[in-house]
Amino acid sequence: MTAYNSSNTNRIIKASSDAVRVMSEVVDFSSTTNAATDTFDVIGIPANTMVVAAGFDVLTADTAGNSGELALGDSSGAAVYVAAGTVAAAGQRTLVDDSKAYSSGDDIRLTVTVGAINAKVRVWATMISLDQGGNAADTDAQTVTFS
Numbered sequence: 001m002t003a004y005n006s007s008n009t010n011r012i013i014k015a016s017s018d019a020v021r022v023m024s025e026v027v028d029f030s031s032t033t034n035a036a037t038d039t040f041d042v043i044g045i046p047a048n049t050m051v052v053a054a055g056f057d058v059l060t061a062d063t064a065g066n067s068g069e070l071a072l073g074d075s076s077g078a079a080v081y082v083a084a085g086t087v088a089a090a091g092q093r094t095l096v097d098d099s100k101a102y103s104s105g106d107d108i109r110l111t112v113t114v115g116a117i118n119a120k121v122r123v124w125a126t127m128i129s130l131d132q133g134g135n136a137a138d139t140d141a142q143t144v145t146f147s
Helices: none
Strands: 021-028 039-045 049-060 069-074 077-086 100-102 106-114 120-129
Touching: 021 039, 039 049, 039 120, 049 069, 049 077, 049 106, 077 106, 106 120
Parallel strands: none
Antiparallel strands: 021 120, 039 106, 049 100, 049 120, 069 077, 069 106
């Protein structure tokens, strides 16, 4: 095995790197006809992005009376960020505490897991670019030397 050492001795993200950004969107389920297993792609995740955390806040509690539940995830799983749970009360939902790096684009997705709901929720995601503002094609060039 060869131990390669980067010529870049500063391994801390520089102030000039991309800033952390918070994206949010409101979904009003009373304006949709929804049922169990329905999915809602709410926030787009660009390629080469780290989602530090994502969650949702119930703004208006569900009054449909059928124990409807929501989970928050992505295309790989319904509950990557928030486990399925009732939306019968307002407030933030408990996070799974799972960050995730995306090499290709995806979406923060709400999944209706049990019954139709009429709640209104704000979905949010804290994200940072992993390629310092480059493009999604992974065509970045090496900028350091190794010895």
